[in-house]
Amino acid sequence: MLRGKAFKFGDNISTDHITPGRLAHLRSNLPELAKHVLEDADPTFASRVKAGDFIVAGNNFGLGSSREHAPLVIKMVGVNAILAKSVARIFFRNAINLGLPVLICNTDNIDDGDELEVDLARGTVNDITRANQLTFGKLPEVMLHILNEGGLIPYIKKYGDFKL
Amino acid sequence: MTLAEKILAAHTDKKKVSPGEFINVRVDLILANDITAPIAIREFQRIGVDKVFDPKKVVMVPDHFVPNKDIASAEQAKLMREFAREQEILYFEVGQMGIEHVLLPEQGLVLPGDVVIGADSHTCTYGALGAFATGMGSTDIAAAMATGDIWMKVPPTIKLIYHGNLGKWVSGKDLILYTISNIGVDGALYSAMEFVGEAIDTLSIDSRFTMANMAIEAGAKAGLFRVDNKTQLYVKSRAKRPYLVYEPDNDAEYSQVIEYDVSLLEPQVALPHSPANTKPVSQVENIDINQAVIGSCTNGRLEDLRIAAQILKGRKVHPEVRCIIIPGSQQVYLDALVEGLIEAFIKAGAAVSTPTCGPCLGGHMGVLAAGERCISTTNRNFVGRMGSPKSEVYLANPAVAAASAIMGRITSPGEILG
Numbered sequence: 001m002l003r004g005k006a007f008k009f010g011d012n013i014s015t016d017h018i019t020p021g022r023l024a025h026l027r028s029n030l031p032e033l034a035k036h037v038l039e040d041a042d043p044t045f046a047s048r049v050k051a052g053d054f055i056v057a058g059n060n061f062g063l064g065s066s067r068e069h070a071p072l073v074i075k076m077v078g079v080n081a082i083l084a085k086s087v088a089r090i091f092f093r094n095a096i097n098l099g100l101p102v103l104i105c106n107t108d109n110i111d112d113g114d115e116l117e118v119d120l121a122r123g124t125v126n127d128i129t130r131a132n133q134l135t136f137g138k139l140p141e142v143m144l145h146i147l148n149e150g151g152l153i154p155y156i157k158k159y160g161d162f163k164l
Numbered sequence: 165m166t167l168a169e170k171i172l173a174a175h176t177d178k179k180k181v182s183p184g185e186f187i188n189v190r191v192d193l194i195l196a197n198d199i200t201a202p203i204a205i206r207e208f209q210r211i212g213v214d215k216v217f218d219p220k221k222v223v224m225v226p227d228h229f230v231p232n233k234d235i236a237s238a239e240q241a242k243l244m245r246e247f248a249r250e251q252e253i254l255y256f257e258v259g260q261m262g263i264e265h266v267l268l269p270e271q272g273l274v275l276p277g278d279v280v281i282g283a284d285s286h287t288c289t290y291g292a293l294g295a296f297a298t299g300m301g302s303t304d305i306a307a308a309m310a311t312g313d314i315w316m317k318v319p320p321t322i323k324l325i326y327h328g329n330l331g332k333w334v335s336g337k338d339l340i341l342y343t344i345s346n347i348g349v350d351g352a353l354y355s356a357m358e359f360v361g362e363a364i365d366t367l368s369i370d371s372r373f374t375m376a377n378m379a380i381e382a383g384a385k386a387g388l389f390r391v392d393n394k395t396q397l398y399v400k401s402r403a404k405r406p407y408l409v410y411e412p413d414n415d416a417e418y419s420q421v422i423e424y425d426v427s428l429l430e431p432q433v434a435l436p437h438s439p440a441n442t443k444p445v446s447q448v449e450n451i452d453i454n455q456a457v458i459g460s461c462t463n464g465r466l467e468d469l470r471i472a473a474q475i476l477k478g479r480k481v482h483p484e485v486r487c488i489i490i491p492g493s494q495q496v497y498l499d500a501l502v503e504g505l506i507e508a509f510i511k512a513g514a515a516v517s518t519p520t521c522g523p524c525l526g527g528h529m530g531v532l533a534a535g536e537r538c539i540s541t542t543n544r545n546f547v548g549r550m551g552s553p554k555s556e557v558y559l560a561n562p563a564v565a566a567a568s569a570i571m572g573r574i575t576s577p578g579e580i581l582g
Contacts, residue, residue, distance in 0.1 A: 012349055012438070016546040020553070021526035024229065027199065028236050040548045060350040060383060064546060065525075066285040068203055068301040089354050089385055090285055094301035142186055142315050152303045153210045162307075162315040164186050 001119055002080040004052035006127075008112035009041055011058035015065040015091065017041040019073060027069055034073040051078025054118070056110045058084065062091025071095040081118055083107055083125065083136070096143045099151035105136035166321035166418065167388050168356035170410040171296040175279045183320040183419065188313050191221065192278040197264055198226035198237065200283030200302045201244045207306035215251065217312035222253040223273060225264040228521045233528040262493025262519040265289035265377060265461035270493055272402030276391045276409050281305065281314055286461050286543065288379045292372035293399060294391040294409060296356075299380060319385045320419035321356045326363035328427030333577045335471075336371030337463060337541070337561035339363070340378040341432040345442035347422070353383035355419060358412065360390065363426050369398045370467035377462045378543050381439040431576060433539075434559035437547045445564055445576045455538040456487045456569035457550075458562050459517075460524045463541035464492025468562040469500045475566035475577055477508040482572030487514040488530045490522060514569070526551045539568045 017040040019033060026033040038045045038055075055061075055074065061084040062070060071094045074082070081101040085108075095102045101120060110116070114129040125134040139147065142164055149155040165173060165180060173181045175190045196204045201224050208216075216222050224244050229237035248255035256267065265286050268274050274290045280297035281287065283305040290297035300314070308314045326339060344351070357379050359372075367375070372389050379387025389395070391409045399407070430444035458464075458472050469491060481487040489509050491497035497519065500506050509516050523530030524542040532538055532551035538558070540550065545557035560568070563577040570580060 014544075014546045016525075016544070016549050020548045022531065022548060022551055024199070024525070024527055025234055025236050028202070028239065040553045060353065063349060063383065064285065064544065066283055066287075066299045066301050067199060068303060071301075086350065086353060088350070088383060090299050090301060090380075093304055097301060097303040140186060140317065152307055153207050156211050156307045156310060161311050162188050162313055164188055164315060 003117045004054050004080050006054050006056045006110050006114040006116050009057040012060050013041050014063050015070040018070040034076040037073045049077050052080050054116050055082045056107050059086045061087045063088035066090045068094045071098050071100050075100045097152035103136040105134050165413050166416040167412040168321050181318045183318050185318045189316050193280045194222045194308050195282035198240050199228050202240045203302035204305040205247045207303050208309050211310050213310045216309045219252045224248050224255045227263050231258050263461045266492030272404050275403050275407035277407050285380045286377050288387050289377040291376035291386050291388040296386050298385050319356045321358050322420045323358050323418040325423045326361035327425045333431050333563045335561050336374035338432045340375040341434050341442045344382045344440050349440045350383040357384045357387040370465040374462050431564045436556040448574050451574045453539050454536040456565045457523050457540040458565050459490030460542040462543040463562050466496050466499050469505050472562045472566040473505040473508045476512040479570050481513040481569045485569050485572050487569040489514050490517045539565050541565050
């Protein structure tokens with residue numbers, strides 16, 4: 001069971017919102033880059049987010065670059081999972097490959113600051129603040145396996161190849 | 165099967181694949197650049213294998229921050245170079261280096277029928293040659309470097325038919341901007357786009373690269389063109405290995421068929437801060453610019469520079485505009501030099517740079533200050549893309565960018581050349 005606070009974002013949050021290109025000089029200094037996570041979408045996010053919190057977004061979260069720094073710094077600041085109506089495909093793969101859960105569900109009724117409880121195994125989100133329960137779509141099996149192994153590298157180490 | 169399904173099926177042990185199916189795909193080429201390769205190399209080493217699955221099928225191109233912009237860039241290029249040497253894989257050093265998606269097709273490294281994965285979202289560019297090419301992250305690339313395989317979900321295919329003949333100054337850039345504005349930045353999410361129609365048949369290969377390049381800007385996994393005589397002509401002199409041409413079946417199933425009549429289409433301009441926020445250039449009036457960038461994996465090819473030179477030759481860049489022109493590869497640079505294009509640019513007062521992604525991602529060679537505005541032939545105009553989050557990027561074709569550089573405001577090339 002994961003528990004934390006919702007940080008609400010809108011549609012089409014790009015990888016440039018998450019890790020702006022102008023900070024590329026920090027790309028080999030991830031702890032420093034993480035201090036700017038999502039800066040161009042919400043300049044206060046990095047200072048407010050706490051380990052265990054959730055990013056809650058609308059459609060097409062993570063569109064743009066294939067830069068893995070984007071999901072990496074989100075994971076580094078301790079975000080438990082990303083909840084979104086839809087997620088851009090490269091970002092989706094990258095997040096799962098790094099062991100960061102991405103849950104596809106209707107996020108319209110979750111508000112910024114809501115206290116959430118997520119049960120990954122049962123596929124439910126409990127919005128404690130609003131006493132509202134949601135379900136999220138099951139991940140494809142291959143992604144679930146990768147996530148369960150803690151990411152793609154431990155998965156490949158264990159199986160040697162993709163087991164579909 | 166659609167073109168995408170045909171190519172994917174041929175890279176599995178299956179005779180047929182269908183949208184939604186999960187498959188293990190054998191890859192023909194794997195690519196990484198100086199932003200993504202360092203992470204891919206680190207993850208590859210964590211897997212614990214010594215050698216990449218096939219050194220002939222892995223390519224590394226330092227193009228984003230090279231020639232080294234700063235110490236971090238130098239360290240990353242060094243790491244890539246050493247790994248490439250140790251693994252005996254192809255690495256393009258400064259002097260041979262170009263923007264990856266301009267360079268690889270030009271060098272005959274990607275061919276029709278290939279499956280290509282690259283740790284760069286614009287890997288979809290190679291769809292112009294009838295390849296299935298898609299961008300992924302560094303960790304996927306690391307796994308593929310070790311195994312030669314990658315898992316994929318077979319995408320549904322959207323067929324886009326373009327009827328009519330293109331007007332003057334209208335190119336692949338305008339078709340793709342128009343399409344993205346019509347279907348949205350997630351209009352093709354997880355899908356393959358297949359571009360057909362008489363307007364597509366008449367498009368040059370360079371213009372097809374531009375269109376396929378921006379398929380990702382509609383959320384697509386790939387953007388594909390069928391192979392025709394133009395493709396064959398482009399590929400024939402470059403290919404150093406055999407390749408197969410795939411055709412979609414007559415009974416191929418498409419998730420959507422979208423038709424456009426583009427006879428009356430004007431050059432398009434995407435306003436901040438989305439490639440979908442597109443208007444015809446005639447409706448974008450009196451917007452002063454500080455900078456014009458002509459180049460990138462979208463529009464840094466010879467045809468693009470020829471068009472820019474047609475407009476800039478014998479004229480002067482507006483005194484309050486910095487015009488930056490970046491040939492996409494050394495070959496493009498050399499061809500442009502021999503043709504006199506570079507001389508025309510310099511005499512017009514433009515800065516010409518060695519190939520790099522540079523300003524497109526706000527990296528170097530043309531970063532914007534707060535309040536500044538740039539017209540650019542690149543592919544993204546998200547908040548802060550080219551520098552300050554308070555700057556603005558307008559996307560357009562090279563003719564519009566060149567004309568705007570002269571006038572100091574966004575304008576149609578028609579205003580200068582009729």
